[in-house]
Amino acid sequence: MKNITIAIVAIVAAAVGYFGGTSMNKEAPAPAATETETAAVEATLNAVKAKGFVQCGVSQGLPGFSNADDAGNWTGIDVDVCRGVAAAVFGDASKVKYTPLSSKQRFTALASGEIDMLSRNTTWTMTRDTQLGLNFAGVNYYDGQGFLVPTKLGVKSALEMDGANVCSQTGTTTELNVTDFFRENGMKFNLVAFEEADAVVAAYDSGRCDVYTTDRSGLAAQRTKLANPDAHMVLPEIISKEPLGPVVRQGDDQWFNIVRWTLNAMINAEEMGVTSANAKSMANDNNPAIKRLLGTEGTFGAELGLSNDWALNIISQVGNYGESYEAHVGPNTPLKLDRGVNALWSQGGILYAAPVR
Amino acid sequence: MFINSNNLSAFINDARVRNIGFQVLIIGALAFSVWWLMDNTLTNLENRGKSLGFGFLVQTAGFEISDTLGTWLFDYEVGVSSYTDIYFIGITNTLLIAVLGIVFASIIGFGVGIMRLSNNFVLKYFATVYVEIIRNVPLLLQLFFWYFAVLGVLPGARNQLEIWGGLGGLNITGLYLPAPIFQPGFGLVFLAFIASLIIAFVASRISKKKQDETGQGFNLLFIIPALIISITGVTYVIMGSPLDWTFPEFKNTGPIFKRGFQDDAGMVLVPEMLAVLLALTLYTAGFIAEIVRAGIIAVSHGQTEASYSLGLRPSITLRLIVIPQAMRIIIPPLTSQYLNLTKNSSLAVAIAYPELVSIFAGTALNQVGKEIEMIFMVMSTYLIISLITSFFMNWFNARVKIVER
Ligand SMILES: N[C@@H](CCC(=O)N[C@@H](CS)C(=O)NCC(=O)O)C(=O)O
Numbered sequence: 223m224k225n226i227t228i229a230i231v232a233i234v235a236a237a238v239g240y241f242g243g244t245s246m247n248k249e250a251p252a253p254a255a256t257e258t259e260t261a262a263v264e265a266t267l268n269a270v271k272a273k274g275f276v277q278c279g280v281s282q283g284l285p286g287f288s289n290a291d292d293a294g295n296w297t298g299i300d301v302d303v304c305r306g307v308a309a310a311v312f313g314d315a316s317k318v319k320y321t322p323l324s325s326k327q328r329f330t331a332l333a334s335g336e337i338d339m340l341s342r343n344t345t346w347t348m349t350r351d352t353q354l355g356l357n358f359a360g361v362n363y364y365d366g367q368g369f370l371v372p373t374k375l376g377v378k379s380a381l382e383m384d385g386a387n388v389c390s391q392t393g394t395t396t397e398l399n400v401t402d403f404f405r406e407n408g409m410k411f412n413l414v415a416f417e418e419a420d421a422v423v424a425a426y427d428s429g430r431c432d433v434y435t436t437d438r439s440g441l442a443a444q445r446t447k448l449a450n451p452d453a454h455m456v457l458p459e460i461i462s463k464e465p466l467g468p469v470v471r472q473g474d475d476q477w478f479n480i481v482r483w484t485l486n487a488m489i490n491a492e493e494m495g496v497t498s499a500n501a502k503s504m505a506n507d508n509n510p511a512i513k514r515l516l517g518t519e520g521t522f523g524a525e526l527g528l529s530n531d532w533a534l535n536i537i538s539q540v541g542n543y544g545e546s547y548e549a550h551v552g553p554n555t556p557l558k559l560d561r562g563v564n565a566l567w568s569q570g571g572i573l574y575a576a577p578v579r
Numbered sequence: 580m581f582i583n584s585n586n587l588s589a590f591i592n593d594a595r596v597r598n599i600g601f602q603v604l605i606i607g608a609l610a611f612s613v614w615w616l617m618d619n620t621l622t623n624l625e626n627r628g629k630s631l632g633f634g635f636l637v638q639t640a641g642f643e644i645s646d647t648l649g650t651w652l653f654d655y656e657v658g659v660s661s662y663t664d665i666y667f668i669g670i671t672n673t674l675l676i677a678v679l680g681i682v683f684a685s686i687i688g689f690g691v692g693i694m695r696l697s698n699n700f701v702l703k704y705f706a707t708v709y710v711e712i713i714r715n716v717p718l719l720l721q722l723f724f725w726y727f728a729v730l731g732v733l734p735g736a737r738n739q740l741e742i743w744g745g746l747g748g749l750n751i752t753g754l755y756l757p758a759p760i761f762q763p764g765f766g767l768v769f770l771a772f773i774a775s776l777i778i779a780f781v782a783s784r785i786s787k788k789k790q791d792e793t794g795q796g797f798n799l800l801f802i803i804p805a806l807i808i809s810i811t812g813v814t815y816v817i818m819g820s821p822l823d824w825t826f827p828e829f830k831n832t833g834p835i836f837k838r839g840f841q842d843d844a845g846m847v848l849v850p851e852m853l854a855v856l857l858a859l860t861l862y863t864a865g866f867i868a869e870i871v872r873a874g875i876i877a878v879s880h881g882q883t884e885a886s887y888s889l890g891l892r893p894s895i896t897l898r899l900i901v902i903p904q905a906m907r908i909i910i911p912p913l914t915s916q917y918l919n920l921t922k923n924s925s926l927a928v929a930i931a932y933p934e935l936v937s938i939f940a941g942t943a944l945n946q947v948g949k950e951i952e953m954i955f956m957v958m959s960t961y962l963i964i965s966l967i968t969s970f971f972m973n974w975f976n977a978r979v980k981i982v983e984r
Contacts, residue, residue, distance in 0.1 A: 326941050330950055333629075354948040355629040375835050385836040387736065387752060392928075392937065393945035397642040401657050404643075410842065412752075413643035414851070415942065416931045425931070428731040429751050430850065432836060473626055 266470075266477035267311070267527055270338055275317045278304035279337035282322040282419060285443045286551040286559075287343045287363075296320050300341040302546040303362055303468050305539070306484040307339065310532040315539035324417055326393030329354050332471060339481055340469040343437060345395045350469075359481040361467040362543075363551075364563045364572060366460035367399045368438035370445060373455045375432065380459040384409035389422050389431035391415065396436050399462040423447050437464045442557040480526050487533040489575035490515055491542035493566055498541040501534055515578045522578055533578075543573070620951065635947040636663045642942060644668065644933050645849055648675050665943050669935035670960060676855055676934065677921040677964070683860040684920060685913075688867025693897070695872045706868065713865030719926055721862055726854035726930045733850075736839045739829055748827050748840060754853060755827035758846035764821035771814035775807040782806065851932035855924065863920045870912045874905035906979045914972040918965050935960060 270276055280288035280300060288298040301320075309315040321337050332340045333355055343365075344350075346358040371377050380403070390396045392415045404411045414431055416422045426434040427448055434441065438456060445451045468485065470478050491497070494512050496504050505516040513519035516537070517530035524530060540546065547564065551557045565571025590596055624631065639661055644650050649668030653660065694706035713721075731751065734740060739748040739755075748755045786799055815822070827845030830838050840847065878901050886896040928937035940957045944950060 326945055329945065329948060333948075333950070349946070349948075353629075355624075377835060382834060383836055384834065385842065392931075392942045397942065398946070401641060401643045405657060411643065412645055414645055414849075414931045415642075415933075417928050417937070417941065421929060421931070424727055424731075428727065429735040430731065432736060 266338055266474045267480065270311060270477075274312075275319050276304060276308045276311065276339065277319050277321060277337045278307075279321045279323045279328055279331050279340040279342055280304070281342045282324060284343060284419065284440060285446055286555060286557040287439070287443060288320075288341070290320070290322075297550060299362060299546050299550045300343060300466075300468075302488075302540050302550070303341040303481070303485060304339065306488060306536045307481055309535040309539045310480060310484050310487075310526075310528055313529065313531070313535045315535070324393070324419070325391050326417055328393075329356065329469075332356060332469060335471075338470075338477070343440065343466045344469055345437075345464045346467055347395060355472045356469050357472050357478050359468045359470055359478055360485040361465040362485055363439060363466045365437040365439050365464040365466055367396060367435060367462040367464060368441055368460055369457040370426075370434040370441045370454050371432060371457060373453055377457065380457045380461070381407060381409075383411065383433060385411065386433050387412045387414060387431045388433045388435055389414050389416070389426045390435050391419055391422050392417050394436070395462065395464065400435050403461045419444065420447075437466070439466075439551065439557070439559060442551075442559055446556045476527055480528065483526060483533075483578075484536055485543075486575040487515060487536050487578070488540070488543040488546065489566070489573055490578060491533070491537045492544040493568065493575070496537050496542060497545060498538050501538040505531075505534055511577065511579075624951070629948070631952060632949075633952055635949050635952075636666070637661050638947065640665050640943065641946070644938060645851070645931070646847060647672050647849065647852060647933055649933065662939075662943055662947065666935075666939050666956065669933065669937070669939040672852075672932065673921070673924050673934040673936075674964070676852070676859065676924045676927070676932075679856055680859045680863065680920045680924070681917050683856070684863035684867055684916070687860065687864035688916075689871050691864060691868035692871025692875070695868060696875060710865045710868050713862055714869070718858065718862050718923060719929060722854060722858040722926055722930060725857045726850065729857075730850040730854055737831075737835075739840070746826060747845075748829060750839070751850065752840065753847040753849045755840050755845050755847050757824045757826045760823040760825060762821035762823060764818040767818055768811060768815050768821060772807070772811045775810035778810070779803045779806050849932075851927070851930050854930055855927040855932045855934075859920055859923055862923075863916050866916050866919075867913060870909055870916065871905070874909035875901055877908050878904045903979065907976070910972060910976045910979070914969060917968050917972065921964055921968065922961060 278301075280296060280298075283289050284298070286298055288296060288300040290296050296318075301318075304318045304320070305315040308317040311317075321331060323331050323337075323340075323342060328340055328342055328344065329350070331337050339359075340356075341362075343363070344358075345365075346361065350356060351358055369380050369383070377383070383404075388400060388411050390400060390413060397413065397415055400411070400413065414425065416425060422434065422436075423444055425431055434444070436444070438460065441456055445454060445456075448454060468481050470481050491501070494509070494515065496512060496515065501516065504512055505518050507513065507516075510519060514522060516534045517523055517532065521530065523532040526532065541549070544566075547561065548554065551559045553560060561569075561571060563572050565573060567574040621631065639658055641657060643657055644655055644665075647668075649655070649671035652671055653664050653668050655664060655668060691706045691709055694702045695710065697703050697706075733749060733751045736750060736752050739750045741748055746757055782802065783799055789795065825844050827847075828841040830841060832838065882900055882904065883896055886900045887893075891900070924934055925936035927934050928941055931937070935957055940953055944953045947953075
């Protein structure tokens with residue numbers, strides 16, 4: 223009996239050790255944690271500079287948002303935010319390392335310090351913002367949840383789905399929204415929730431589920447992986463608000479600002495007509511707003527702890543928001559997503575970034 | 580002075596003192612590490628704006644869980660059930676797989692293990708191929724194989740394979756079977772069944788005693804089933820047959836999503852569960868087969884020969900002479916296999932079977948973000964399940980152990 227008690231104590235200690243260990247900031251192993259606490263938390267920029275790259279959490283493969291090709295090169299609008307941050311910090315957009323994460327793993331990976339930022343089609347919700355020790359740095363795609371069904375079923379509306387088997391991914395807002403939707407409409411359904419996105423696609427393709435539900439942008443992306451994409455249709459209903467954006471750990475305002483203003487710079491650049499092609503020449507434009515953005519006037523970069531050409535580097539290496547959108551998810555890509563609400567506020571959308579001033 | 584230091588070195592060199600000293604040191608170091616790790620964890624959590632606490636356990640959960648034993652047992656309802664319910668639903672589904680898996684894996688494992696030693700070439704060859712394939716393919720791959728390659732190609736949701744002339748059915752949404760409905764009074768029938776088991780057990784003890792003393796026992800092969808059936812059966816009839824059945828119902832008309840097997844008739848074993856059970860059972864059985872084979876080989880051949888020369892038939896020799904001796908070699912590694920099976924059930928998260936890791940340490944954790952508390956609960960749960968399994972197996976080992984003289 224005594225042996226067992228000791229064994230239990232040892233195992234519990236090991237467990238606490240393991241999780242205690244992972245939640246410890248790796249860059250600053252601080253035995254006297256209390257003294258260095260502020261440093262440990264606010265050190266992201268310094269730690270990133272010291273190691274020479276941004277460790278960015280992305281999806282395990284969502285075309286258009288974050289997806290790796292056969293050579294291991296990541297592309298997508300979420301990837302562009304990571305690259306933008308690297309361009310701002312290092313003047314070199316390629317200084318990013320990617321950590322593919324399932325929906326379930328992503329917040330733990332960020333909270334534990336395994337990644338510096340998360341840019342992985344993640345919905346900004348109040349729970350996540352207030353209870354997980356995280357902060358959302360903005361929105362890079364306004365989305366809503368939808369349903370994909372095989373066209374041959376002849377279904378025209380989500381309200382006809384009473385009794386359906388629905389596939390989704392665990393650890394998402396998707397599970398909650400779809401449950402709400404069916405409850406609200408007095409319909410029954412059976413939820414089959416997988417950990418990995420590829421398993422959801424395979425299960426839906428095999429007919430285990432009649433319905434695939436996730437963000438509509440996600441449906442457009444995952445659909446390209448189906449055996450026969452044209453045999454499926456997205457139902458008209460949008461059942462939720464899914465503002466997707468980059469996330470950082472709570473408590474490091476400097477790093478938070480860098481990520482937020484990287485995104486803002488890309489959106490403002492589009493509004494001002496600054497593109498990757500003309501950014502260098504526009505730095506000497508007469509428009510003071512453009513000058514401030516591109517660092518020829520003011521000390522905005524320095525206030526972020528960066529060089530003054532931080533935004534110039536973002537735009538010339540990664541492009542403005544519109545360029546990124548068209549290249550990865552726009553009408554000329556397999557995803558074929560119209561700008562819709564993601565157009566600039568000045569063009570009928572809701573994209574509106576605070577000014578550089 | 581001289582005498583003093585002599586005393587001191589004698590004290591230090593005393594084996595007992597040294598032992599105690601080392602133990603105190605180790606425990607002290609352990610206690611310090613625990614304190615340090617806890618303190619570090621708490622500080623870091625605080626820095627991230629997070630706190631420790633189990634308050635989330637009473638919050639209600641907002642997501643649907645697919646129909647399984649757990650959701651049925653705990654009456655899962657979205658917006659009503661709490662995260663505590665989720666925890667117990669997870670445990671139930673984990674235990675279901677563990678118990679069924681252990682039973683089936685043991686049966687198949689023993690069968691295959693004995694087959695590998697058979698003189699029949701076909702049996703032997705088949706068993707060898709089985710064991711080699713099963714043991715050399717990663718379990719996760721086997722899980723995907725059963726789920727996507729085997730169960731994934733069953734008829735779609737609005738078709739079916741009938742089994743037993745329509746009493747049951749099978750398609751990609753699961754295996755549909757008749758389900759019992761217990762009427763009031765069934766509890767008594769169940770009690771009668773338990774009572775009959777106890778009576779049968781007592782009878783077998785008496786018989787064994789008599790056989791030990793006189794060499795003559797009763798023929799229990801018929802008496803025991805007769806006892807059980809008659810006692811249970813009579814109670815069943817007296818209580819007015821308090822057991823009904825509902826049968827799976829398959830519809831071909833109505834709204835498209837309402838076609839196929841109906842929710843409220845019969846019961847369903849979802850394909851996720853079937854795949855997990857198949858994969859874990861067959862995988863573990865491969866290892867058990869090897870353990871059984873090794874156990875049997877380890878029993879000296881002289882035992883078998885001696886038994887044959889006494890005129891005992893091969894089947895009796897195996898059952899009464901070889902297996903009991905092999906058991907003491909088999910049980911300890913068998914225990915590890917049972918523990919492995921239980922823990923491996925957490926792979927089920929890959930194919931959406933709602934067990935403990937999947938719904939509690941997965942979905943629920945993602946909603947409430949209490950990593951440390953929840954993982955701690957899950958680890959403790961596995962620990963407790965494993966300890967109980969080990970205790971039981973040790974007890975069993977002590978019981979079947981041959982008393983050596
Ligand atoms: N926006 C939702 C859903 C995000 C999500 O995980 N979507 C899935 C389905 S589109 C996905 O990105 N899967 C890709 C992957 O896991 O790698 C959320 O933040 O909870």
